[in-house]
Amino acid sequence: xxxxxxxxxxxxxxxxxxxxxxxxxxxxxxxxxxxxxxxxxxxxxxxxxxxxxxxxxxxxxxxxxxxxxxxxxxxxxxxxxxxxxxxxxxxxxxxxxxxxxxxxxxxxxxxxxxxxxxxxxxxxxxxxxxxxxxxxxxxxxxxxxxxxxxxxxxxx
Amino acid sequence: xxxxxxxxxxxxxxxxxxxxxxxxxxxxxxxxxxxxxxxxxxxxxxxxxxxxxxxxxxxxxxxxxxxxxxxxxxxxxxxxxxxxxxxxxxxxxxxxxxxxxxxxxxxxxxxxxxxxxxxxxxxxxxxxxxxxxxxxxxxxx
Numbered sequence: 479x480x481x482x483x484x485x486x487x488x489x490x491x492x493x494x495x496x497x498x499x500x501x502x503x504x505x506x507x508x509x510x511x512x513x514x515x516x517x518x519x520x521x522x523x524x525x526x527x528x529x530x531x532x533x534x535x536x537x538x539x540x541x542x543x544x545x546x547x548x549x550x551x552x553x554x555x556x557x558x559x560x561x562x563x564x565x566x567x568x569x570x571x572x573x574x575x576x577x578x579x580x581x582x583x584x585x586x587x588x589x590x591x592x593x594x595x596x597x598x599x600x601x602x603x604x605x606x607x608x609x610x611x612x613x614x615x616x617x618x619x620x621x622x623x624x625x626x627x628x629x630x631x632x633x634x
Numbered sequence: 635x636x637x638x639x640x641x642x643x644x645x646x647x648x649x650x651x652x653x654x655x656x657x658x659x660x661x662x663x664x665x666x667x668x669x670x671x672x673x674x675x676x677x678x679x680x681x682x683x684x685x686x687x688x689x690x691x692x693x694x695x696x697x698x699x700x701x702x703x704x705x706x707x708x709x710x711x712x713x714x715x716x717x718x719x720x721x722x723x724x725x726x727x728x729x730x731x732x733x734x735x736x737x738x739x740x741x742x743x744x745x746x747x748x749x750x751x752x753x754x755x756x757x758x759x760x761x762x763x764x765x766x767x768x769x770x771x772x773x774x775x
Contacts, residue, residue: 517763519761632746
């Protein structure tokens with residue numbers, strides 16, 4: 479009996495399961511990165527009026543540029559502005575020449591106007607100052623009232 | 635002489651105030667969209683795109699999606715939905731179906747996400763953010 483127990487103990491030790499064979503498996507993670515552009519308008523601009531009432535411009539005294547931030551997550555994007563729109567009071571019946579321009583700092587340092595081709599944007603955050611002007615011709619003046627300008631700032 | 639100067643000053647002040655009031659800062663608006671580049675092959679007379687306008691900020695924004703050609707002339711494409719309100723930190727899919735021009739095997743379009751000021755901000759000067767993706771549709775014949 480004693481011998482049998484001994485044998486049993488030896489056998490059980492001998493046949494203890496060996497270390498499990500190591501197996502490896504790959505766990506895959508997939509991702510697709512699509513670069514994009516984000517425009518944040520920080521503040522609108524203010525149009526100052528010239529002393530002869532013939533010009534409304536963000537560059538006039540009392541005027542201020544509009545401010546926006548463009549975050550580009552990759553290269554290959556462009557920045558541009560369109561010719562602005564001006565909404566005006568009914569009393570103002572004469573036409574005016576409209577123009578828009580911008581200047582940037584930060585990741586990209588460029589400037590341009592609505593008549594120019596788009597400028598390349600670098601990867602990163604670019605601060606944009608947007609200007610607008612409306613100019614009457616000759617002796618025309620802006621009538622009293624509320625004027626609202628809109629400039630399209632584009633990233634493409 | 636003195637009365638003319640006073641009159642001019644009053645007029646200047648009045649107009650200055652009117653312009654300043656009209657041009658108060660608007661609510662900040664942000665705009666993003668992905669993807670911004672793409673090529674699509676189609677067996678039919680039109681090709682379909684799906685873009686995701688996004689609002690990365692906390693407040694809701696009003697969004698409009700428009701399709702333009704290379705010269706920024708609006709294209710008669712089917713955009714669904716074309717106008718919607720996007721909650722803060724959200725994006726949503728927008729389907730765009732663009733017809734090929736007759737006889738043309740390719741068509742380049744810009745799909746643009748534009749911000750629309752909310753009513754009540756009408757009397758402010760705004761910078762309208764516009765994010766445009768460039769897409770090429772190819773007709774497989």
